[in-house]
Amino acid sequence: MDDKLMLMIPGPTPVPEKVLLAMAKHPIGHRSGEFSQIIAETNANLKWLFQTENPVLALTASGTGTIEAAIINFLSAGDRVLVGNNGKFGERWAKIAKAYGLDMQQITAEWGEPIAPDAFGEVLAADSEKKIKAVILTHSETSTGVLNDLEAINKLVKQHGEALMIVDAVTSLGSYNIPVDEWGIDVIGSGSQKGFMLPPGLGFVAVSDKAWAAYEKATLPKFYLDLGTYRKAAAKDSTPFTPPVNLYFGMKVALEMMKEEGLESIFARHQRHKEATRAGMKALGLPLFAPDSNASPAVTSVVPDGIDAEKIRSVMKKRFNIAVAGGQDHMKGKMFRIGHLGFVSDRDILCAVSALEATLQELGHSTPESGVAAVSKRLQQG
Numbered sequence: 001m002d003d004k005l006m007l008m009i010p011g012p013t014p015v016p017e018k019v020l021l022a023m024a025k026h027p028i029g030h031r032s033g034e035f036s037q038i039i040a041e042t043n044a045n046l047k048w049l050f051q052t053e054n055p056v057l058a059l060t061a062s063g064t065g066t067i068e069a070a071i072i073n074f075l076s077a078g079d080r081v082l083v084g085n086n087g088k089f090g091e092r093w094a095k096i097a098k099a100y101g102l103d104m105q106q107i108t109a110e111w112g113e114p115i116a117p118d119a120f121g122e123v124l125a126a127d128s129e130k131k132i133k134a135v136i137l138t139h140s141e142t143s144t145g146v147l148n149d150l151e152a153i154n155k156l157v158k159q160h161g162e163a164l165m166i167v168d169a170v171t172s173l174g175s176y177n178i179p180v181d182e183w184g185i186d187v188i189g190s191g192s193q194k195g196f197m198l199p200p201g202l203g204f205v206a207v208s209d210k211a212w213a214a215y216e217k218a219t220l221p222k223f224y225l226d227l228g229t230y231r232k233a234a235a236k237d238s239t240p241f242t243p244p245v246n247l248y249f250g251m252k253v254a255l256e257m258m259k260e261e262g263l264e265s266i267f268a269r270h271q272r273h274k275e276a277t278r279a280g281m282k283a284l285g286l287p288l289f290a291p292d293s294n295a296s297p298a299v300t301s302v303v304p305d306g307i308d309a310e311k312i313r314s315v316m317k318k319r320f321n322i323a324v325a326g327g328q329d330h331m332k333g334k335m336f337r338i339g340h341l342g343f344v345s346d347r348d349i350l351c352a353v354s355a356l357e358a359t360l361q362e363l364g365h366s367t368p369e370s371g372v373a374a375v376s377k378r379l380q381q382g
């Protein structure tokens, strides 16, 4: 049976029918008054979602575009930066920093481990000449399911005083409480296909006053991703270039749905789903890759002992039409990842874990306990 695909990957994530239907229309002119109203409304709601008074700039780009924009808009060649690297995405930001000729130092941890805030603290404290211009951190490292301690690391960056805090919040924005203004996060990026209940195509970036001051002095070349042009346009309820008009139709509805649910409820739902999924894995005897203390609210990484993770994925897909993600790089075949980000309900979690239980049975693996019972027990607690 076609058309029954259940997406349980950490992006793209499921999209509500209301949002899909809102997009099923002819596009309108992006300079029209009608579209300008949609921009005004979505921009206001994005500020609500990002918990900031600063404009949230929408780029026609994937999440990577927002972090590249963060690097090229606020820094100059040769600037010293620290890049946190404990997974695939941290690795990517290090590559971008290198590509633009920054004086980059990586602060690392093994895949599956969070980066110790002290590892940043030591380097920042030793920088008495204030040469470090930015710290770049992946908050929820989607490749491993680890949530880095943004709050603690950001405090150390604030103590340093000079460096900008640049955050990849691609899978944590909308799933975890990040009070952007209150914490003084300087640049934070995310993408529509993650916690926004939207298809891929838009990247979002919010910028602090301190970062805008750095923008004035930054000399790396930029054009399409020059955030100054997006800021100017946003002030007039416009965009510098043609945006994905239909995606905006969808975004209007998705943000209304999120506002109706409320930030606290959204974060609590992700927390509940994370804990229920983890309880399910423990009951099934499947080892978790990330520690309980630093588990991502968006994705749970599982490292099945002695079972080919790709086989599990393949049965889940073929028998139940449930897509879960695989491991990346050296974790391919050793890991699968269950996404529970965005438009995900209790039913989805129950369904995914019971299908996984059935998959293990089909592959001839007995499970110590019932995953379904563990999941439903946690979900009942609210």
Ligand SMILES: *Cc1c(COP(=O)(O)O)cnc(C)c1O
Pocket (backbone or CB within 6 Å): 010, 011, 062, 063, 064, 065, 089, 138, 140, 141, 142, 168, 170, 171, 191, 194
């Ligand atoms: C998905 C993701 C990105 C962005 O990937 P794109 O394919 O460029 O959208 C960046 N960081 C994290 C942590 C992600 O999960």
